[in-house]
Amino acid sequence: MQLQDVLYGVAINNLVGKTNRVISALTFDSREVQRGAVFFAVKGTLSDGHTFINQTIAAGATVIICEQTPAEINPEVTYIVVENTSVALGIMASNYYGNPSSSLKLVGITGTNGKTTIATILFKLFRSLGFHTGLISTVQNQVNDKIIPATHTTPNPLALNQLLKQMVELGCTYCFMEVSSHAMVQHRIEGLTFAGGVFSNITHDHLDFHQTFDNYIKAKKSFFDSLPKGSFALTNSDDKNGMVMLQNTRASKKTYALKQLADYKVSIIENRFSGLNLEIDHTDVFFKLVGSFNAYNLAAVYGTAMLLGQDKLQVLTLLSNLTGAEGRFEEVPNSKQIIGLVDYAHTPDAVQNVLSTIHDIRKGTEQVITVIGCGGDRDKTKRPVMAQVACDWSDKVILTSDNPRTEDPHQILAEMEVGVSPTNRRKTLTIADRKEAIKTACHLARPGDIILIAGKGHEKYQDINGVKYHFDDKEVLMEQLNLIS
Ligand SMILES: CC(=O)N[C@H]1[C@@H](OP(=O)(O)OP(=O)(O)OC[C@H]2O[C@@H](n3ccc(=O)[nH]c3=O)[C@H](O)[C@@H]2O)O[C@H](CO)[C@@H](O)[C@@H]1O[C@H](C)C(=O)N[C@@H](C)C(=O)N[C@H](CCC(=O)O)C(=O)O
Ligand SMILES: Nc1ncnc2c1ncn2[C@@H]1O[C@H](COP(=O)(O)OP(=O)(O)OP(=O)(O)O)[C@@H](O)[C@H]1O
Ligand SMILES: N[C@H](CCC[C@H](N)C(=O)O)C(=O)O
Ligand SMILES: [Mg+2]
Numbered sequence: 001m002q003l004q005d006v007l008y009g010v011a012i013n014n015l016v017g018k019t020n021r022v023i024s025a026l027t028f029d030s031r032e033v034q035r036g037a038v039f040f041a042v043k044g045t046l047s048d049g050h051t052f053i054n055q056t057i058a059a060g061a062t063v064i065i066c067e068q069t070p071a072e073i074n075p076e077v078t079y080i081v082v083e084n085t086s087v088a089l090g091i092m093a094s095n096y097y098g099n100p101s102s103s104l105k106l107v108g109i110t111g112t113n114g115k116t117t118i119a120t121i122l123f124k125l126f127r128s129l130g131f132h133t134g135l136i137s138t139v140q141n142q143v144n145d146k147i148i149p150a151t152h153t154t155p156n157p158l159a160l161n162q163l164l165k166q167m168v169e170l171g172c173t174y175c176f177m178e179v180s181s182h183a184m185v186q187h188r189i190e191g192l193t194f195a196g197g198v199f200s201n202i203t204h205d206h207l208d209f210h211q212t213f214d215n216y217i218k219a220k221k222s223f224f225d226s227l228p229k230g231s232f233a234l235t236n237s238d239d240k241n242g243m244v245m246l247q248n249t250r251a252s253k254k255t256y257a258l259k260q261l262a263d264y265k266v267s268i269i270e271n272r273f274s275g276l277n278l279e280i281d282h283t284d285v286f287f288k289l290v291g292s293f294n295a296y297n298l299a300a301v302y303g304t305a306m307l308l309g310q311d312k313l314q315v316l317t318l319l320s321n322l323t324g325a326e327g328r329f330e331e332v333p334n335s336k337q338i339i340g341l342v343d344y345a346h347t348p349d350a351v352q353n354v355l356s357t358i359h360d361i362r363k364g365t366e367q368v369i370t371v372i373g374c375g376g377d378r379d380k381t382k383r384p385v386m387a388q389v390a391c392d393w394s395d396k397v398i399l400t401s402d403n404p405r406t407e408d409p410h411q412i413l414a415e416m417e418v419g420v421s422p423t424n425r426r427k428t429l430t431i432a433d434r435k436e437a438i439k440t441a442c443h444l445a446r447p448g449d450i451i452l453i454a455g456k457g458h459e460k461y462q463d464i465n466g467v468k469y470h471f472d473d474k475e476v477l478m479e480q481l482n483l484i485s
Contacts, residue, residue: 001022001096002019003021003023003038003063004020006023006038006092006096007092008095009091010080010088011082011083012080014069014080014081015079015081016069016078016079016080017063017075017077017078019078019080021063021078022036023036023037023063025038026089026092027040027158028049030056033059033060033061034060037056037060038061038062039056039064039065040086041067041085042085042086043085049085050068050070053066054070057074057077061077062076062077062078063077063078064077064080065082065085065089066079066080066081067083089158090189091191093157094157094161097162097165100161100165100168101161101175101191104167104168104172104173104175105173105175105195105196106175106192107175107195107198108177108196109122109176109177109178109179109198109300110178110184110197110199110200110223111199111200111220111236112202112203112205112349113203113350114200114201114300115138115153115178115179115180116137116138116139116178116325117289117325117328118198118297119136119137119176119177119178120139121301121319121325122176123137123176125301125305125322126174127144128322129314131172131174132144132167132171134163134164134167134174134175136150136155136175136177136178137150137153137176137177137178138150138153139326139327139458141155143167143170144170146170152180152183153182153183154178154183154188156188157190157191160188160192179197179223181210181219184219185210189223196227196234197224197232197233197234197251198300198304199224199233199236199239199245200236200239200300201242201349202216202217202241203348203349204379204382205347206379207379207382208379208380217241217244220245221245224246224248224249227249228250229251231252232251232307233245233249233252233253233254234304234307235255236256236299237255237260238296254307256303258292258295258299264281264306266298268295271291272290273290273331274288274290275288275289275290276298280316286320288322289324292360293353293354294324294329298319305319326458327343327344327459327473328344329343329354329357330342330474332477332481334478334481334482338449338450338451338481339450340451340453341358341451342457342473342474342477343454344454344456344458346374346375346454347382348389351372351390354452355370355390355393355452356393358393362450365448367395367444367445367449367450368394368395368396368449368450368452369394369395369398369441369444369445369450370393370394370396370398371398371434371441371451371453371454372386372387372399372400372402372452372454373399373400373401373402373403373412373413373455374386374402374412374455375402375455376405376407376409377405377407378405380415383418383419384416384419386416387399387416387419387420388420388421391421391424392424396427396444397424397429398429398431398437399416399417399428399430399437400432400433400434400437401413401434402455403456403459403462403463404463405463405464406465406466410432434462434476435471438453438473438477439480441453441480442477442483451477457473
C-alpha cells in the first residue's frame with residue numbers, strides 16, 4: 001500500500017520527504033517495527049514514543065509520524081508532523097483497513113457501568129434477529145460465533161480496525177462496541193463512523209486517569225460531540241449528567257428512563273431473583289436479568305433496537321429469553337442452599353446497585369456476606385468508598401485482593417479499611433489471599449445465606465506484578481461451596 005493512500009483526512013503540519021512510497025505496516029510500538037513500517041511516536045503516560053524514533057529507523061521504519069520535527073533527519077525517511085499522533089493513528093488505521101466502520105452500522109456504548117451488559121445483549125439480540133453481527137467488549141470480541149479474546153474494553157485503533165474489517169469480510173451488518181473513557185482521551189476511536197451512541201450513566205471511577213470528575217464527564221461527552229449528523233444519541237435521562245452528554249451533539253437526540261417521561265420509558269413491575277418483570281413501552285414483559293440497574297440496561301437495549309428499525313414485538317419476545325454478560329450477577333449452583341453470586345461490580349455505584357438489589361429481593365432473615373477488593377494501579381480514591389458501601393449493605397464483609405498489579409496488596413487493603421467505620425469494623429475481616437477470603441465466606445455462610453463475590457466477574461486471572469495467575473471467582477466459589485459440609 002502507498003503512504004499517500006492512507007493519509008486521506010490527516011491534517012499535516014510539516015512534511016519532510018516523499019509520500020509516494022510503499023508501506024508495509026502501521027505501528028505505535030517500537031518493539032514491533034518491521035522493514036518498511038510507519039511508526040507513530042505517541043506521548044503516553046509512561047514514556048514518549050518520540051524517544052524511540054531513531055531506534056525504529058534502525059529497525060527498518062521508513063515513515064515517522066510525530067508531533068515535532070526531529071533535530072536529526074535521515075534522508076531515506078519520510079517525516080510527517082501532525083498536531084496529535086494518536087488522532088493521525090486513528091484516521092490512518094481506518095484508511096489502512098479500508099474504513100470498515102462505514103460499511104457497518106456501528107453503535108458505541110459508553111458510561112461508567114453497564115457498557116458490557118448493554119453491548120452483549122444487543123449483540124445476542126441482533127444475532128437472534130438473524131443478522132451477522134460483531135461485538136467489541138471487555139469480556140470478549142466476537143464476529144458472529146467466532147470469539148476473539150479481548151485485552152482492553154476498547155482496543156487500540158489498529159486492533160480495532162482489524163476487527164471491524166474481519167466483521168465486514170464475514171458479512172456483518174451491525175457491530176456493538178464499548179467505548180471507554182480512556183479510549184476517548186487516547187483517540188482510539190478517531191476516524192470511525194458511528195451509526196449511534198448510547199450513554200448508560202456516569203459515577204465515580206478512573207479519577208487516577210482523568211484527575212477530576214469534570215474531566216471524566218468531558219471525556220464521555222466528547223464521544224457524543226463527535227457523532228455525525230444522521231446518527232442517533234440515546235441517553236439515560238434519569239442520570240444527573242444524561243442530558244449534558246447530548247448538549248452539543250449533531251446526532252438525533254433520544255432518551256430512556258425509569259423515573260420520568262422519555263422516548264423509551266420503562267417501569268419495574270416486579271424485581272425477583274428469577275428476573276425482572278417490566279412494563280416497556282406499554283407492554284408487560286418478563287426478563288431473565290435481575291436488578292433495577294438491569295432495567296436501565298434493558299431500556300437502553302430496547303431503545304437502540306427501535307432506533308435501528310427493528311420490530312417491537314419481535315425484539316421484546318427475543319429479549320425476554322436472553323441472559324446478560326458472563327460474570328454479571330451470575331449465580332453459582334451448589335447443593336448447600338446458599339445463594340452464591342459473582343459480579344463485576346468494581347465501582348462504588350456498582351457495588352451499591354448490586355447490594356441494594358440483593359437487599360430488595362432477599363427474604364430478610366438471611367445474612368449477606370460480601371467478598372471485595374480494589375484494583376492496584378487504578379483510582380485510589382474509590383477504595384475507602386467501595387469498602388464503606390460494602391459494609392453498609394452487608395452483614396459480613398471480607399476485604400481481599402483484586403489485581404494488585406504493581407502495588408502492595410496490604411497497602412491497598414489499608415486504604416480500603418479507611419472507609420470502614422468503627423461500628424462496621426466488627427463485621428469486617430481482611431484476608432489478602434482471595435482464595436482464602438472466598439473459603440472463609442463459604443465457612444461463614446449458613447443455608448439460605450447470600451454470598452457476593454464482587455469485582456472480577458468474568459476475569460480469569462489475578463494480576464500480580466505484571467504476571468496474570470489463573471484465578472476464577474466462579475470456579476473457586478463453586479469448589480469451596482461444594483467442599484463445606
Ligand atoms: C493508562 C492507559 O490507558 N495506558 C495505555 C497506553 O499506555 P501508555 O500511554 O502508558 O503508554 P506508554 O507505555 O507511556 O508508551 C507511550 C508510547 O510509546 C510506545 N513505546 C513504549 C515503550 C517502548 O519500548 N516502545 C514504544 O514504542 C508505546 O507503544 C506507546 O505508543 O497505551 C498502551 C498502548 O495502546 C495501552 O496498552 C495502555 O493500556 C494499559 C495496559 C491499560 O491498562 N489500560 C487500561 C487502564 C485501559 O485502557 N482501560 C480501559 C477500560 C477501563 C474501563 O472501562 O473500566 C480500556 O479501554 O480497556
Ligand atoms: N446500568 C447500570 N448501572 C449501574 N451499575 C451497573 C449497571 N449495569 C451493570 N452494573 C454493575 O456494574 C458492573 C459492571 O457492569 P458492566 O460490565 O456491564 O459495565 P462496564 O461499563 O462494561 O464496565 P467496564 O468499565 O469495566 O468495562 C456489573 O457487574 C454490575 O454490578
Ligand atoms: N476496566 C476496569 C476493570 C476493573 C476490574 C477490577 N477487577 C480491577 O482490576 O480493578 C479497569 O481496568 O479499571
Ligand atoms: Mg465493560
